[in-house]
Amino acid sequence: MEYAELANEVSKKSNIKVSKKDIERLVGALQKTGDPWVLADISDFPVPAVFETLNALKDRGLVSVSDSSVTLTENGLLAVESVHPVEDFSCGGCEGRGISLEHFVDIRDRFNEIQRSRPAASHDFDQGYVTPSSTFSRFLIGYERGDIEGRDILLLGDDDLLSIVLGLSRLPKSITVVEVDKRLVGFIEEVAGAEGLDVSVREFDLRKPLPPEHVGAYDTFYTDPPETLPAVDAFVGRGIASLRSPGSAGYFGFTRREASLEKWWGLQRLLLGYKVVITDIIHNFNEYINWGYERDTRAWRLAPVKVEPRVNWYRSALYRIEALPGFCGNAKDYGEENIYEDAESSTT
Ligand SMILES: [Fe+2]
Numbered sequence: 001m002e003y004a005e006l007a008n009e010v011s012k013k014s015n016i017k018v019s020k021k022d023i024e025r026l027v028g029a030l031q032k033t034g035d036p037w038v039l040a041d042i043s044d045f046p047v048p049a050v051f052e053t054l055n056a057l058k059d060r061g062l063v064s065v066s067d068s069s070v071t072l073t074e075n076g077l078l079a080v081e082s083v084h085p086v087e088d089f090s091c092g093g094c095e096g097r098g099i100s101l102e103h104f105v106d107i108r109d110r111f112n113e114i115q116r117s118r119p120a121a122s123h124d125f126d127q128g129y130v131t132p133s134s135t136f137s138r139f140l141i142g143y144e145r146g147d148i149e150g151r152d153i154l155l156l157g158d159d160d161l162l163s164i165v166l167g168l169s170r171l172p173k174s175i176t177v178v179e180v181d182k183r184l185v186g187f188i189e190e191v192a193g194a195e196g197l198d199v200s201v202r203e204f205d206l207r208k209p210l211p212p213e214h215v216g217a218y219d220t221f222y223t224d225p226p227e228t229l230p231a232v233d234a235f236v237g238r239g240i241a242s243l244r245s246p247g248s249a250g251y252f253g254f255t256r257r258e259a260s261l262e263k264w265w266g267l268q269r270l271l272l273g274y275k276v277v278i279t280d281i282i283h284n285f286n287e288y289i290n291w292g293y294e295r296d297t298r299a300w301r302l303a304p305v306k307v308e309p310r311v312n313w314y315r316s317a318l319y320r321i322e323a324l325p326g327f328c329g330n331a332k333d334y335g336e337e338n339i340y341e342d343a344e345s346s347t348t
Helices: 003-014 020-030 036-043 047-059 074-080 105-117 132-144 162-169 182-195 229-242 261-273 298-302
Strands: 063-065 070-072 152-156 174-179 200-203 220-223 249-255 276-287 315-323
Touching: 003 020, 003 047, 020 036, 020 047, 020 074, 036 047, 047 063, 047 298, 070 074, 105 132, 105 162, 132 162, 132 220, 132 249, 132 276, 132 315, 152 162, 152 229, 162 174, 162 182, 174 182, 182 200, 220 229, 229 249, 229 261, 229 315, 249 276, 261 276
Parallel strands: 152 174, 152 220, 174 200, 220 249
Antiparallel strands: 063 070, 249 315, 276 315
C-alpha cells in the first residue's frame, strides 16, 4: 500500500497534516486491536484524522467495520505485513512516567481518598481530568526538580486537583489557584478548609491577562491547556508571565490526540519566542479518565464504530520548561473569543 499517498488524501479531507509515519502507526495498531479508542491512543495523531484514515482504508477494502470493532480484511492483512509493529515497552512500575510512585505514600493515599467526591468533568469548560496517579506524579516530578519545596506556586486551572496534593505536602511556600469553574473553586476551598490546607483559590477566566499581583510573582506554575494554539498561548503564556526569574519553571500537558506535529512545532516556536527552554517532554505522562460526555463530542460523531471506550485512551505528554534571562509571557486579552476549537479538536 502507498502510505504517502494515503497520508495526502487524509490530510486534504481532514484539514490536518498527517504523515506517512502516522499512517504506519495506525496500521501497526490495527494488528493489535479493533477498538477505535485504543487505535486513536496508540496511533498518536489527531482523532479526526485517525477516523478519516479508517474510512479511507475501508473504501480500499483493507478494513471492515462491524458494530463493535474495526478489523483488517484478508487484503488488509497482506497489505500491512511489512509495517513496523507497534509495541509498548513502557515500565509497569512507574506506569511509564519514569517517576516512582513509592514516595510520599501517605499523601498519595489521602489524596486518592479525597478526590473520590470531586465534581464530574464539565463539557462547558472542555474539562477532562487525569487519574490520581497522574496528578500525584506531577507533584513528584516537581519535587524531584526542586520546583515545590519553599516555592510560590501558581496553578492556572486545576481540574486535576494538584493544589490539594501540594497542600497536603505542606512543602510549598504558597499555593495559588486561578480557576474558571465555580464548582471546582468551591470543592478546593471546602477540602482546604476541612484538611487545614493553605491554598488560595480565585475564580478567573484565563482568556484575560493575569492581574498585576500575579505577574512575576511565582517560582513554579502548572497548567493543562485546551489543545489549540491560541489556548496554549493563553494558558502557558500567562504561566510564563507569572514567573519570577530565570530558573523559574513551568509544567503543562500537551497531547497528540488533538494536536498534529505541525501544531507541536507551533507550540515549540511559541515557547522559544518567550525565551523559555524545554527541559523535559515525557510521553503519555497524563492519563485522562473517560469524562462521561463522550457521546456529545465530535470524536463520537466521527467514530466509525459507536462503542463506549472501555479503557482510558486519551493521554498527553508532560512538558517542563525553564525561564532564561530575558523571558517574557503573554498579556493578550482574548475577550469572549472561542479559543478552544480547531480542525484537530475532537473532545469539544
Ligand atoms: Fe519505571
